[in-house]
Amino acid sequence: MNHYKRALMYVWLAEDRLLSTELLERGLGKVAYVNPGNITFLEVFEAAEQKVIDQKSGVWSE
Numbered sequence: 468m469n470h471y472k473r474a475l476m477y478v479w480l481a482e483d484r485l486l487s488t489e490l491l492e493r494g495l496g497k498v499a500y501v502n503p504g505n506i507t508f509l510e511v512f513e514a515a516e517q518k519v520i521d522q523k524s525g526v527w528s529e
Contacts, residue, residue: 469502475502487512488508488515491512494528495526496516497516497526498513
């Protein structure tokens with residue numbers, strides 16, 4: 468539960484892929500609002516985001 472008393476969860480897709488990672492890899496999202504107690508996949512998300520930033524793709528395109 469976060470400080471708003473909401474249960475936050477990860478959405479898993481086939482082949483053990485996270486929806487968040489898929490969206491980040493396609494440039495359809497950004498890493499933001501990180502809850503200090505919930506950083507399990509933060510490095511994975513940041514790496515996916517950085518790859519797309521470097522490619523200037525999706526929301527990172529010019």
